[in-house]
Amino acid sequence: MKTRPDAPVIPTDRGKCPFDPPAAYARLRAEDPVSPITFQVAPKDPSGWLVTRHDLVRQILADDRFSHRNELLAHVVAPPFPMTEYAPQPSPPGSFAKMDAPEHSRYRKLLAGHFTVRRIQQHEPELTRIVDEALTGMAAQGSPADLVTSFAEVVSVRTVCALMGVSGELMAGVSEHFGALMRLTYTLEEFIHHIESMDALIRPVVRERMAEQDDDFFGRLAATGELTEEEMVNLAVLTLGGSLDTTPNMLALSAFALIEQPDQLAVLRARPELWEAGAVDELLRYLTISQLGSSRCALEDVEIGGRTIKAGQTVVLALPAANRDPEVFDDPDRLDVTRNPRKHLALGFGAHQCLGQHLARASLRIGLRELFERFPTLRLAVPADAVPLRDRAMHYGVDRLLVAWD
Numbered sequence: 563m564k565t566r567p568d569a570p571v572i573p574t575d576r577g578k579c580p581f582d583p584p585a586a587y588a589r590l591r592a593e594d595p596v597s598p599i600t601f602q603v604a605p606k607d608p609s610g611w612l613v614t615r616h617d618l619v620r621q622i623l624a625d626d627r628f629s630h631r632n633e634l635l636a637h638v639v640a641p642p643f644p645m646t647e648y649a650p651q652p653s654p655p656g657s658f659a660k661m662d663a664p665e666h667s668r669y670r671k672l673l674a675g676h677f678t679v680r681r682i683q684q685h686e687p688e689l690t691r692i693v694d695e696a697l698t699g700m701a702a703q704g705s706p707a708d709l710v711t712s713f714a715e716v717v718s719v720r721t722v723c724a725l726m727g728v729s730g731e732l733m734a735g736v737s738e739h740f741g742a743l744m745r746l747t748y749t750l751e752e753f754i755h756h757i758e759s760m761d762a763l764i765r766p767v768v769r770e771r772m773a774e775q776d777d778d779f780f781g782r783l784a785a786t787g788e789l790t791e792e793e794m795v796n797l798a799v800l801t802l803g804g805s806l807d808t809t810p811n812m813l814a815l816s817a818f819a820l821i822e823q824p825d826q827l828a829v830l831r832a833r834p835e836l837w838e839a840g841a842v843d844e845l846l847r848y849l850t851i852s853q854l855g856s857s858r859c860a861l862e863d864v865e866i867g868g869r870t871i872k873a874g875q876t877v878v879l880a881l882p883a884a885n886r887d888p889e890v891f892d893d894p895d896r897l898d899v900t901r902n903p904r905k906h907l908a909l910g911f912g913a914h915q916c917l918g919q920h921l922a923r924a925s926l927r928i929g930l931r932e933l934f935e936r937f938p939t940l941r942l943a944v945p946a947d948a949v950p951l952r953d954r955a956m957h958y959g960v961d962r963l964l965v966a967w968d
Contacts, residue, residue, distance in 0.1 A: 571599055571600060571601075571602065572599060572612060572638070572854060572855070572878055572880070573585075573586035573587060573590075574853065574854075574953065574954070576951075576953060578947075580818070580946070580949065580951055580960075581815075581818075581819050581822075581848065581849060581897070582886075582895065583850065583853070583880075583882035583883060583886060584882075587614055587880055587882060587883035587886070588883075588886070590612065590614045590880075590883070591614040591615050591883050591886075591887060595613065595614050595615035595618055595867050596611055596612075596613050596615075596618060596866055596867040596868070596869040596871075596877075597611065597612050597614070598610070598611060598612075599611065599612045599878065601636045601637055601638065601876070602637070603636075603637040604636040604637055604876075606874070607636075607874070607875070608636065609875065610636055610875055610876040610877060610878065611866075611869065611871055611875065611876075611877045611878070612877075612878050612880055613866070613867070613877055613878065613879050613880060614880045614883035614884065615867065615883075615884065615887060615889075616884040616885070616887035616889065616890045616905070616907070617887075617889070617890075618866055618867045619879045619880070619881065619883075619884040619907060620884070620905075620907060620911055621866070622858055622866065622877060622879060623856070623858075623879065623907070623910065623911040623912040623914070624911060624912040625864070626662075626663075627860065627861050627862055627864050628858035628859065628860055628861065628864070628877065629662050629858060629859045629860075629861050630659075630660055630661065630662055630666070630857075630858055630859075630914055631652070631653070631660060631661060631662050631859065632650055632651065632652060632653045632660035632661075633650045633651055633652045633653075634650070634859035634861075634874070634876075635650060635660075635857050635858075635859050635876050636857075636859075636875075636876035637650065638854060638857045638876065638878055639746060639854055639956070642746055642747055642748060642749070643748070643749050643750040643753065654792065654796050655790065655792050655793045655796060656669065656789070656790075656792060656793030656794065656795065656796030656797040656800075657796040657797075657799070657800060658670060658797070658800070659800055659914070663913065666913065666914070667913070669793075669797065670913075670917065672783060672786060672788065672789070673783075673797070673801065673917060674917065676779060676782075677917055677918050677919075677920060677921060678920065679920050682920040682921050682924050683924075685724070685725055685921075685924075686924060686928065688724050688725075689721060689724075689924055689925060689928050690928055690932070692717055692720045692721055692724060693717055693928050693929050693932045693933075694932060695720075696712075696713050696716040696717050696720070697713065697932060697933065697936045697937075699712065699716065700712040700713050701936070701937075705943075705965075705966045705967050705968075706943035706964050706965060706966040707964070707965060708962050708963060708964055708965075709813075709814050709817055709963040709964075709965050710810065710814045710960060710961065710962055710963055711962075713813070713814075713929075713933065714809075714810035714811075714813035714814040714817075714929075715737070715810045717809070717810070717813065717925065717929050718737075718805060718806055718809040718810040718813070718925070719733045719734065719737055719806070721805070721809070721921075721925055722802060722805055722806065725779065725921070726778065726779040726780065726801065726802065727776065727778025727779050727780065727781070728767060728780075728802070732763055732764070732767060732802075733802065733806075735759070735760075735763045736760060736763060736764070736799075736802050736803055736806065737803075737806045739756040739757075739759050739760045739763075740756075740760065740799075740802075740803035740806055740807060741806065741807060742756050743756050743757075744807040744955055744956045744957060745952070745954070745955045745956075746954060746955055746956065747954070760799060760803075761795065764795055764798045764799060764802070765791070765795050767780070767798070768780065768784075768791060768794040768795050768798055769791065771783075771784045771794075772784040772791060772794065779801075780794065780798065783797070801918075804917075804918060805918055805921070805922070807956065807957050808851065808922065808957055809922055809925050809926070810959070811851050811952065811957050811958065811959030811960075812845070812846070812849065812851055812922070812926055812959070813925070813926060813929050813930065814959060814960050814963050815849050815851065815958070815959045815960055816845045816849065816926065816930055817930065817933060817940075817963065817965075818942075818946075818949065818960060818963055819845065819848070819849060819897060820930070820934070821940060821941060821942055821965070822942075822946055823897055826897050826898070826899050827934065829899050829900060830899055830931075830934070831934065831938075833900075834931065836899055836900065837927050837930070837931045838927070839902060840899075840900075840901055840902035840903060840904075841899040841927075842923050842926045842927050842930075843902070843903050843904070843906060843908075843923070844897065844898060844899055844901050844902075844903050845897070845899075845926065845930075846906060846908040846909065846926075847885045847891070847903040847906035847908055848885075848897045849908075849958070850881050850882040850885045850906075850908045850958075851908075851957045851958040851959055852881050852882070852908065852956075852957060852958075853882060853953075853955075853956075853957065853958040854878075854956060855878050855879045855880045855881045855882070856878075856879045856881060856910065856914075857876055857877065857878050857879070858876070858877050858879065859874065859875070859876050859877075860872065860873050860874065860875050860876075860877065861873060881907050881908060881910075884907050885903075885906050885907055885908060890905055891903060891905075891906075909922070937965075937967040938967075939967045939968040940965055940966075940967050941965065941966055941967070942963075942964065942965060942966070943964040943965055943966040944964050949962070949963060949964075950962055
């Protein structure tokens with residue numbers, strides 16, 4: 563089936579509420595949950611599909627007839643710089659996020675032991691110390707303060723430094739370059755600069771760890787003897803950069819949502835045990851910062867939701883739409899911290915579910931709980947509609963969040 567001439571691209575225009583996904587998702591989910599879309603840049607056929615219903619998104623995420631391999635996917639997010647042609651390449655060795663089994667499974671197995679529930683629980687006292695130090699620093703700066711730069715980013719960078727045994731200087735550099743690429747506003751020259759700069763920062767550290775094999779995250783990976791230098795460098799980019807664009811965005815956006823919905827914040831203050839229950843997952847569901855979703859390529863013709871996805875076509879899985887599906891979540895457009903949204907897909911599902919999900923949950927739980935305990939009068943220092951939003955980036959969030967307290 564060829565795409566209709568008027569087939570839409572992925573919706574990105576949000577309404578007045580900064581926490582809601584684009585309104586177009588609700589209509590598509592109800593009327594056309596597997597709808598045709600057109601990619602701006604594609605190697606061959608620009609036609610593809612946008613899936614917005616929870617059960618169908620979940621089905622595809624668990625279906626090995628759909629591939630996550632980079633070289634098969636149409637270009638879901640067109641580069642900001644001009645392109646005359648597009649030839650997707652296989653992911654480089656170690657960059658397993660856009661690979662299928664067995665390559666994906668091999669790399670994930672090497673990393674999985676570092677991110678288990680038990681391992682993260684062992685690090686929680688350190689996470690609490692990092693959060694407390696960041697909040698002390700924010701208090702010392704005085705009110706008002708930018709919650710993004712004085713708290714959310716500080717916690718994210720220091721957490722990665724502590725858990726992976728790398729320097730703050732390295733993480734500051736990686737954060738700068740990785741963050742620039744996630745904003746999707748770079749030129750071709752800037753893209754090359756950021757990629758080469760990250761390599762120049764990370765490669766010497768990898769070589770050092772491979773030579774000395776210290777008892778830290780990368781040292782233990784090197785000690786397995788299963789990874790080349792190139793694989794280690796690309797694994798480092800994924801593991802170091804992966805949390806630097808997600809955790810700070812979720813921390814700041816969650817704080818914004820709770821400040822703007824004081825009834826929910828009051829519930830958490832009255833029932834702090836909810837932080838250990840479903841409150842963090844409800845924030846993940848409600849906000850779903852992966853605003854461009856996830857993409858897969860059909861390896862064969864597959865019938866989904868009454869549509870035939872042809873072999874070679876790319877499907878975009880609209881995670882924000884799936885997480886607001888009224889067939890799965892009661893009153894889905896309402897934040898309800900007493901809810902336990904076990905079926906949410908904000909962290910993915912299946913073989914590619916977020917490797918660092920337990921660390922993400924712990925960082926959010928400890929960070930948000932301590933933030934509102936330390937600053938019980940925390941409020942916005944600007945009108946809510948003046949908060950600058952990251953609505954043209956890979957991950958949704960706020961650019962700045964000026965807050966005040968007494």
